[in-house]
Amino acid sequence: MTTHTQYTELMSLILDGEAAPGHQEMLRKHLSECPDCAGVWQAWQAFDVSFREEPMLAPSPDLALRVATRIEERSRWRTWTRWLGASLVIAWMGIAALASLFAVTTVWWGVAHPLQAGTVLSACTHVLSAILWPVRGVEMAFAAAGLSLWAGVGVYLVLTGALLGLWLLLASRRPVLAPARL
Amino acid sequence: MNTEGTGGGSILEAQELLWLEQARRGDPAAFSRLVEAYQRPVYNLAYRMLGNAAEAEEAAQETFVRIYTKLHTYQSDRKLASWVLSIASHYCIDRLRRRRIIWLSLDDDPIASVLPSHELNPEELALRREACDEVQDCIAELEPGYRAPLILRYWQGLSYEEIAEVMGISVSAVKSRLHRARLRIAGRAQAHPALVASTLALR
Numbered sequence: 001m002t003t004h005t006q007y008t009e010l011m012s013l014i015l016d017g018e019a020a021p022g023h024q025e026m027l028r029k030h031l032s033e034c035p036d037c038a039g040v041w042q043a044w045q046a047f048d049v050s051f052r053e054e055p056m057l058a059p060s061p062d063l064a065l066r067v068a069t070r071i072e073e074r075s076r077w078r079t080w081t082r083w084l085g086a087s088l089v090i091a092w093m094g095i096a097a098l099a100s101l102f103a104v105t106t107v108w109w110g111v112a113h114p115l116q117a118g119t120v121l122s123a124c125t126h127v128l129s130a131i132l133w134p135v136r137g138v139e140m141a142f143a144a145a146g147l148s149l150w151a152g153v154g155v156y157l158v159l160t161g162a163l164l165g166l167w168l169l170l171a172s173r174r175p176v177l178a179p180a181r182l
Numbered sequence: 183m184n185t186e187g188t189g190g191g192s193i194l195e196a197q198e199l200l201w202l203e204q205a206r207r208g209d210p211a212a213f214s215r216l217v218e219a220y221q222r223p224v225y226n227l228a229y230r231m232l233g234n235a236a237e238a239e240e241a242a243q244e245t246f247v248r249i250y251t252k253l254h255t256y257q258s259d260r261k262l263a264s265w266v267l268s269i270a271s272h273y274c275i276d277r278l279r280r281r282r283i284i285w286l287s288l289d290d291d292p293i294a295s296v297l298p299s300h301e302l303n304p305e306e307l308a309l310r311r312e313a314c315d316e317v318q319d320c321i322a323e324l325e326p327g328y329r330a331p332l333i334l335r336y337w338q339g340l341s342y343e344e345i346a347e348v349m350g351i352s353v354s355a356v357k358s359r360l361h362r363a364r365l366r367i368a369g370r371a372q373a374h375p376a377l378v379a380s381t382l383a384l385r
Contacts (some may be wrong), residue, residue: 012361016335018342043368047320051336054317059225059242064217067246068210074247 007037008044015048085168198262206253213253217246223263223338224270230333231274233322241277245270260347267338268348271330278326320367328363331356 010027013019031038060066110117142148198219204212224245229238248269256265321329330349334340340348345356 008365009357009361012357012364015364016342016360018357040368044364047317047364047367050313050317051332054314054336056222056337057226057229057238059221059239063221063225063239063242063246064214067217067243067250068214070243070247071250 004034004037007034008040011041011044015044088164089168195262199258202253202256202262205250213250216249220263220266221246224266226337227267227270227330227333228274230318230321230337231271231278231326231329233318237277241270241274245273248273261344263338264340264344264347267334267340268350271334271348272350275326275330278329320370323370324363324366328359328366331359332363335360 007027007030010019010023014024014027027041031041110121139150142152198216201212201216201219205216221242225238225242228241228245229235232238232241245266249266252269256262321332324332331345334345334348342353342356346353349356351359
């Protein structure tokens with residue numbers, strides 16, 4: 001036995017022109033016997049008419065131009081982020097190279113001139129001690145709170161490095177298409 | 183693309199595929215022609231989905247930017263119109279799901295620009311406007327997943343199979359969604375018998 005829901009499904013197919021030929025006659029017969037479904041069918045036909053009569057809307061005439069501008073802006077932004085990423089990587093590599101060079105030179109000089117090295121080291125320790133005095137104060141405050149400052153600094157550095165690496169990876173991805181100027 | 187449907191003919195489709203190929207190779211003019219060919223169906227879909235001219239314009243622009251970045255993913259065994267509308271409908275559905283506040287501008291009235299005002303007297307024009315608003319209100323009551331098939335069916339004239347391809351769902355799901363959307367709208371239409379009568383009177 002066909003239910004009301006099955007008849008409304010049939011109505012939907014008929015409105016879309018997708019129903020089998022015999023189904024229209026089947027629906028017509030049912031509508032003559034069922035006033036509820038006849039009312040539904042009338043409402044469906046009414047909104048079907050109003051939907052079909054609705055015009056295709058048009059965008060503003062300069063949409064293509066706006067799209068072109070947007071694509072150009074995105075391309076420029078992408079180029080800029082890639083340049084920034086590359087610059088950061090080069091800067092990091094330069095700093096690392098300089099630091100390595102400095103360390104190697106210092107060790108070499110210390111081995112060659114142990115006495116002067118001891119004096120310089122002692123002076124450096126004093127300077128560093130003066131510079132790190134506020135840091136030690138902060139560390140003591142952290143220790144009082146049961147926290148390790150260096151652990152915090154380590155976590156911060158690791159997170160920063162990971163985020164920077166992720167950002168560089170995303171920024172340096174190759175574009176799917178060569179940036180086009182429209 | 184034929185702006186009144188998708189049956190643009192094989193010559194037009196071949197021309198659009200040529201533009202797409204040229205755009206892939208970085209020809210900006212070819213991509214602009216592709217935008218011009220599809221701007222109306224994409225904008226219409228966005229407007230019917232979002233119900234707001236400014237948002238529809240923004241969505242149409244974003245859709246074309248996405249198309250530009252996905253040009254290399256287009257596969258020639260697929261209809262170009264289906265591919266374009268698929269990107270547009272998915273973007274609009276995502277946007278609707280993310281949307282919390284609707285900003286409506288009183289200046290935006292894309293319907294007024296396409297109504298044949300010179301052929302209608304003021305009373306007919308008012309009735310037509312009311313019918314237009316009613317249609318948009320009906321669509322706005324539907325959930326995003328139910329709006330898209332209805333719009334693709336009525337304004338793009340797509341078949342069940344094409345709607346299924348655009349939305350990435352089965353044909354039976356398309357039938358079911360169209361049926362449920364109509365049931366929902368019918369409830370509203372039955373609640374406004376006077377408007378139904380006036381709509382039919384305008385035929």
